[in-house]
Amino acid sequence: MLEIILKRKLKIITYEAQMKIGLQENKERNIYLPFLKLASEFNGILSAKVINERLFFCPADNIRGKRMISYLAEGQHIAPEDEFYLDVIDENTRYVLTPLGESEINSGVMTIPEEGAYLLSTTPDPLVPNGIIDCIRSNITAKEELQTRKMNKNKKKNADTIKLNRLYWGKQYANIKQCIDCPLPIRSNEFIWIYEIQPELIEQQNSFEKSMKIQVKITQNSGAEIALDLQNNKNSKNSPSLISFRRDDDLSYMEVLNELLTEFSESDIDGRYGYPVLLYEYNKVTKSEMKRFQKDITISEPHLKKYGYFESTILKNINIAPKTIDDAVLWAFTNLVEEINTYIDRTLYDQLCKKIRECFIGELKASLILPDYEQFIELFSENGVRKIEKYDNMYHKILSEKPELFWFVTAPKILRFSGGKL
Amino acid sequence: MNIDFKGPITPISYEVRIPGKEEQIENCWVIERDVVLPYKNTLTINTGSRFFSVPGSDGIFISSIVSMIERAKYLICLSSFLLESGVVTSALLKARKRGVYVVILTAPRELKSCDDDEEISDKQKEIIEKHRQLLDSFINHILIRTASHFHAKYLLCDPVSDSATGIMMTCNATVDAMSGGNIEFAVSLKSNEIRSFYAHFLHGFWTESEHELLEKGKLSTTDNSVPQSILKDLGTVTLPVTRKDTNTLRDTLSKMIDSAKKTITISAWTFEKDYELVNKLLAKQKQGIKVTIYTRVNFFNTETLHKIAKAGAVIYGYPRFHAKCLIVDDITGLIMTANISKLGLESGFESAVLLDKMEIGTLNNILEKLSEERSQVFSSRISSANLGKGTYQVFVEGKKELQSINISDEKIESRTVVKYSSCEKYLAYSFVAPDSTKRQNKLEYIKTYIYPIVFEYPKLFRNTKIDETDQKLGLPVYISKKNGQESKSIVVKTWEEVEKLKHLSARGYNLVIE
Numbered sequence: 001m002l003e004i005i006l007k008r009k010l011k012i013i014t015y016e017a018q019m020k021i022g023l024q025e026n027k028e029r030n031i032y033l034p035f036l037k038l039a040s041e042f043n044g045i046l047s048a049k050v051i052n053e054r055l056f057f058c059p060a061d062n063i064r065g066k067r068m069i070s071y072l073a074e075g076q077h078i079a080p081e082d083e084f085y086l087d088v089i090d091e092n093t094r095y096v097l098t099p100l101g102e103s104e105i106n107s108g109v110m111t112i113p114e115e116g117a118y119l120l121s122t123t124p125d126p127l128v129p130n131g132i133i134d135c136i137r138s139n140i141t142a143k144e145e146l147q148t149r150k151m152n153k154n155k156k157k158n159a160d161t162i163k164l165n166r167l168y169w170g171k172q173y174a175n176i177k178q179c180i181d182c183p184l185p186i187r188s189n190e191f192i193w194i195y196e197i198q199p200e201l202i203e204q205q206n207s208f209e210k211s212m213k214i215q216v217k218i219t220q221n222s223g224a225e226i227a228l229d230l231q232n233n234k235n236s237k238n239s240p241s242l243i244s245f246r247r248d249d250d251l252s253y254m255e256v257l258n259e260l261l262t263e264f265s266e267s268d269i270d271g272r273y274g275y276p277v278l279l280y281e282y283n284k285v286t287k288s289e290m291k292r293f294q295k296d297i298t299i300s301e302p303h304l305k306k307y308g309y310f311e312s313t314i315l316k317n318i319n320i321a322p323k324t325i326d327d328a329v330l331w332a333f334t335n336l337v338e339e340i341n342t343y344i345d346r347t348l349y350d351q352l353c354k355k356i357r358e359c360f361i362g363e364l365k366a367s368l369i370l371p372d373y374e375q376f377i378e379l380f381s382e383n384g385v386r387k388i389e390k391y392d393n394m395y396h397k398i399l400s401e402k403p404e405l406f407w408f409v410t411a412p413k414i415l416r417f418s419g420g421k422l
Numbered sequence: 423m424n425i426d427f428k429g430p431i432t433p434i435s436y437e438v439r440i441p442g443k444e445e446q447i448e449n450c451w452v453i454e455r456d457v458v459l460p461y462k463n464t465l466t467i468n469t470g471s472r473f474f475s476v477p478g479s480d481g482i483f484i485s486s487i488v489s490m491i492e493r494a495k496y497l498i499c500l501s502s503f504l505l506e507s508g509v510v511t512s513a514l515l516k517a518r519k520r521g522v523y524v525v526i527l528t529a530p531r532e533l534k535s536c537d538d539d540e541e542i543s544d545k546q547k548e549i550i551e552k553h554r555q556l557l558d559s560f561i562n563h564i565l566i567r568t569a570s571h572f573h574a575k576y577l578l579c580d581p582v583s584d585s586a587t588g589i590m591m592t593c594n595a596t597v598d599a600m601s602g603g604n605i606e607f608a609v610s611l612k613s614n615e616i617r618s619f620y621a622h623f624l625h626g627f628w629t630e631s632e633h634e635l636l637e638k639g640k641l642s643t644t645d646n647s648v649p650q651s652i653l654k655d656l657g658t659v660t661l662p663v664t665r666k667d668t669n670t671l672r673d674t675l676s677k678m679i680d681s682a683k684k685t686i687t688i689s690a691w692t693f694e695k696d697y698e699l700v701n702k703l704l705a706k707q708k709q710g711i712k713v714t715i716y717t718r719v720n721f722f723n724t725e726t727l728h729k730i731a732k733a734g735a736v737i738y739g740y741p742r743f744h745a746k747c748l749i750v751d752d753i754t755g756l757i758m759t760a761n762i763s764k765l766g767l768e769s770g771f772e773s774a775v776l777l778d779k780m781e782i783g784t785l786n787n788i789l790e791k792l793s794e795e796r797s798q799v800f801s802s803r804i805s806s807a808n809l810g811k812g813t814y815q816v817f818v819e820g821k822k823e824l825q826s827i828n829i830s831d832e833k834i835e836s837r838t839v840v841k842y843s844s845c846e847k848y849l850a851y852s853f854v855a856p857d858s859t860k861r862q863n864k865l866e867y868i869k870t871y872i873y874p875i876v877f878e879y880p881k882l883f884r885n886t887k888i889d890e891t892d893q894k895l896g897l898p899v900y901i902s903k904k905n906g907q908e909s910k911s912i913v914v915k916t917w918e919e920v921e922k923l924k925h926l927s928a929r930g931y932n933l934v935i936e
Contacts, residue, residue, distance in 0.1 A: 417582070
């Protein structure tokens, strides 16, 4: 399958932040799911009273019911039916399932909130839509760190802390609480739900894998796939080094190809066939490229309007064709010689020439000359008369690279009962 | 052998080896005389229609091959089970430089030999290395195709031209074999034969080869997709051959042997045990047809042939008899490259030349010369008394190789004998024994075991005296005593006297010489 792979280094900045996040809890360990499910039995309405009576088997006003309601509300699995009751919970306060809560009942996977200091890996690369690549727990608590820095702040006038709403990616997190895609946690099938990021963050040094790249793979049939390439990721032998996290179906293979080939001058591209064909001189292509009519081409500065610049890349299997008729003649002769790998007589030779000619396109095919059988045999004869002057020297040069051809051509002529004649 | 029973009896003195203990030895190769190989002088006979050669170490045979190659103008085809670097291969390379196409069919060297231990020497590694170097020198010049069954040995030059020449050899194109290292035959080919051989070569090249040498150090598998136009143009093999699905050589040999009425002479390097043609030879010998075999002395051939020898066939053994031929009743015959084995006649790649009566005469002369020079003759039963001191090769059933026996502690006595050729007539009445059965036994024993070598003539004992009392015959009668027994003898001097007095032997008189 034809595909183009473009890569570039990912600039990563890591911050430590005080956050409240939700992590998905495994089905097996999930003790809260039955409480949510209870709501579905009561038309989506949950209250402390219902919980106490149905699951805790205790009086309706028992504190346990309220605590559970409070926990579920905090995790945004449920929300008060009436927003006024936000802070006052009594056993009859009615709560409804949030969309998150509903999806959790369906999937059986619940997001459990936690709070603390986290390392946020972020990137300015526009291919990562939310800016955040990863979010992992910090060893030291951000709270303590912030305390010490605040104390020192008055003494030194350097601002170590960064305001969230000053960061280009952070603005969207300043007020909203939303579920974000963090590409890396997907490795272990986790999703992180960010409830809150405290407005002050601390930039970290060297805290993330530096060699990470972002990759765009465009295949002929299914648009672009964007992935993180972890390169030599040491701590995860079993996990994949390529984490794909986004698709872009608007980007077609052919558009990308055309955009990348703008490095070539227009006279080197034949675009009449619905796909780009690069034109080459005979001596600029290898035997195998001539045979395939395809070449792997290096693009030194790939650029896509939509995604920007990438590292130099190799475009595989790009269609190529000879530039001039002379190139085509030698190209065809080379292919002919390469195709003769066994003993050949006139019939087989004629069939082969026809097949070789069929591989060429356009007017090249029409004006392509190949030596006929007699002329070809003549090329191997020591006392041969040169009949195809123009290309003769080149023909001999091509033939000299495949000495076994001498017998493939000569033996069928001389080693026959009517042929061993003087 | 002419036996002249006229005139005086001329006894000769003969040295007889008397072993310490006399015993009968079965299936023994009796050394007659040492054949010195290589043969020095190449034997070449021109019958008018073709040349016969027995290569010698004088290099004449190789020179004739080189000269053939030098005269080639367009195409040289060589088939040989083995190849070896030498003047012939140099000549082939030179021919290519002149623009002559050279194509060779041979067996892959690293494979085991076609017929058990054919020409495999101790220096195998060295030979293989030299062979590899030889093949490397052929790359891009000479086209070589191989198959493990390519065993035929012939050289064709410009086979489809008016100046076509060809030779079939029983030897491979190796220096030693072409220089008298083996006993080999070679015959030049007539023009119609060359065409048949060329067709045989083309069939081998295009349809039976397994590998070919196109790149250095690499035998690549032969592509079996031969262009159709070639398959239709391979010619017709008219001579008896062995090749894929064709066993005309076997059939010809079989018919020839079947047709034998008097004599069969056959030679080969290998005779395969229980092979149908070998069984036919045995049957023919039992029918009273005189079978003569020339071969090399080794276990397998002895194992195969000892029954035929027992039935009365004469088997001549040589250290390296590699020539292969068949002559039946001195009327039909052929020289071939095949051994008398399944490999050679059922599944191999072999060739043969049919001989006319005159050519058979030539071949007979060559064989007769060889039989005079024979190194060993096979004897199915012999007395150790008739074997000189030394080591003999004996076939013993159940063993895997020929067994060596030592004849030693012999003493040599000089005896007066007449040549065996004159004995036959004399035997009948020259022995006196009162017991007729005993006498008959002794005669039989002498006829069977001693007679082929020598016959001791009875003579007067030392202590004999003239018996004055016996006057009735009118001849002096000598009397002697041995072991208490008295014997009477009459001295004879001529065959005529023997004839005249033979009736006296029945009356208890020995006829003796002085």
